[in-house]
Amino acid sequence: MNEIKESLRNIEQTYKVFQQQQFTFIAALEHSRENAHDKIKPISSIGQVQTYTDHYCNNTTDRRILLMFLSICADLSRLCQRLEALHSGNATTNALLDRCKTLVSHSNDLSAVRAKYPHDVVNHLSCDEARNHYGGVVSLIPVVLDCMKEWVAHSEKLPRHMMQSERLEKLLDQDFVTHRKSPFACEAPAAEVCIAFPCKPHLSTGKNNGTKFSI
Known part of the structure; x- marks a missing residue:
């Protein structure tokens, strides 16, 4: 369990660096959507960000921040596998783990995901951006991190x-x-x-x- 906590802390530290560059991330997504002639649909999945990065990103700064987002998502996905292997859990921990696995799936529709207080990532977006385009993608990582921390807290209460x-x-x-x-x-x-x-x-x-x- 200590190794799981350490991995979670490391991902959180990387996310804090990423979070400080949210405006750069939004600008990169905006540029990629323009290149893809895809300005109507919201950013609805990790897979969509991957497609933008692979085919519609022609700016070094944009590519760097998009790859950082994808790297954090990949780390979270690998951590889900480690959580699953640690113990069989109970109904509560299994439900939390299933939610984490669904959220980090490349095909999952995350357009309706919203990070709540104390997270302020959505507040840093304009009303139109938050409602129609980027509210889900900026909320994904903090929501998954919260879910994983809750999994750890419940797991530590399981009978020895x-x-x-x-x-x-x-x-x-x-x-x-x-x-x-x-x-x-x-x-x-x-x-x-x-x-x-x-x-x-x-x-x-x-x-x-x-x-x-x-x-």
Whole structure:
């Protein structure tokens, strides 16, 4: 969980730099829409921004800020995958994760997404821009970040055994895979299992009189 928090903080720091350049971002989108003869439709998806960047952006400054937006979205998408792999969660965390995954999907319609207080990204747009063109695209990242932070907060309240059970299953899966490669490769995962779930040692009466561990 600490690694997840650290990744989230890093994305937030990058977003703060991006947020300071919102006017540059809006100008880049405006230029690309003009080049694409696409001034009527709002910016409605990450995929649309990707298309503008790939085919209708001919300015270095515009391209840099559009790529920064796409990079943050890609980082959020990868973090969603890590959240999903961390534990199975409950109804609340699963709903939050599903919302995050939907929002960062390239084809998802984000035109109706709006960041609420304390975020002020929409307030920095003119009324026409916010209502008809860019309100969704500038709201996307802060909304996803809030959703992920809420996921972390709820996950930390889950019973400890849920987190440990997920950890145990992953270790046992790793143990199985490595054991197929070498009969001696499973020692490290087995040791981690004993740390997560304290073992009770007892002496064996077997031929080698070795020590066995049981969970």
